Amino acid sequence: MTAPVNFPAGHLPPLNLFYGEPDFDRWLPFDRFPRAAIRRLLRGALRPGGQMRVFLNLCAGLDEIGQSYRVNDYRFARCHPDELCCVLGKRHVLDSHPWANPLLLGPCIHDHPVTDPDLFRRRRVRRILVPGEWMRKMCEPYWGNRVHAWPVGLDTQHWAPSPQSKTLDFILYNKIRWDHAARETILLTPIRAELDRLKLSYVEIKYGSYAPGDFKNLLGSAHAMLFVCEHETQGLACQEALSSGVPVLAWDHGGEWLDPEFHPHRVHYAPVSSVPYWDERCGVRFASAVEFPAALDDFIGRQKTGHFNPRQYIIENLGLGICAAKFVEHARIALTLDDATDQPAFPAKP
Secondary structure (H helix, E strand, O other): OOOOOOOOOOOOOOEEEEEEOOOOOOOOOOOHHHHHHHHHHHHHOOOOOOOHHHHHHHHHHHHOOOOOOOOOOOHHHHOOOOEEEEEEOOOHHHHHHOOOOEEEEEOOOOOOHHHHOOOHHHHEEEEEEEEHHHHHHHHHHEEEHHEEOOOOOOOOOOOOOOOOOOEEEEEEOOOOOOOOHHHHHHHHHHHHHHHHHHOEEEEEEEOOOOHHHHHHHHHHHHEEEEEEEEOOOOOHHHEEEEEEEEOOOEEEEOOOOOOOOOOOOOOOOOOOOOOOOOOOOOEEOOOOOOHHHHHHHHHHHHHHHHHHHHHHHHHOOOOHHHHHHHHHHHHHHHHOOOOOOOOOOOOOOO
16 A cells, blocks of 8 residues: 655646446447447437536536646556546446556446445545535445535536527426326426416427537527426536526425435435525525426516526536536545545445
8 A cells, every 4th residue: 555645736747537438239249339330320429418528528627727637548547556547437437447546436437335335345446526415415324435526517608698589488498207107297287387377488308309509599598497307416407507597497306316226125315406506596496386386486586686697606616617626626635545544334324
């Protein structure tokens, strides 16, 4: 075991970043390569998903603050086993390499600690990042003070207010993941009915069914967004709206984590949030369809008086450079730890 490394304030030596999109053989060995080529021909260029967007925005933020980094230099990692490696993405990135190095993991590596109970026995994990505070609290009983909340920053120049005229009252952003039939009946139908009763115009979009350019154009024409999702670990789409100067009326029920892979048979955790990064400048929240009419009335009243300033919230808290600097600080702290300091004992009682 090597002694902890200390660096003065300012930039670190180049960070070692590792990221990759999951792409596995399906029917034959190595068939992932022709399948990828066919996808590009049929669908065009790859659209970054949430995990890739985290990686790309981190890199953009590091560029903004002048922090150098390497990407996927596995040879360097092998030759320098005491260099800190920052591993992002899903488990396949972590599992694809023997990793003798100390590690800063995340975000996006694990959905929950129960998926990898041997993590600290197999790896030199110095620190784990998760996208938001409620998720940190959910993981803390297993990972102790090695787990910390870190959100990726937004490109506030790209997601900026549009000069085009506002012709739409609301974007209804439907990101219901599970139990669609029940949510349709008890939540979405009453919401639409109230919007119709008040003769408010809206366009409904569903998560995963639109192009980023379409969303940006809609934000340019909308006065507000109505965000309906069970819970979010960070909520990039919602934050893109806020950065664009579009306040949000958000369903935020505050109940249990509902991922059916874990709930209710493996994990119980509450409360969650659909808007984990938020203050009163961003908009208004409601917990149920019963509360929606009053929340909508409150939202419209505050909007008319100019109460909301969502873009300022994002600029102050979630800009590319701000979040990248916090990532560098997490790396700096990880470098000062040794492999035995505050090592969590797993399994712990949740």
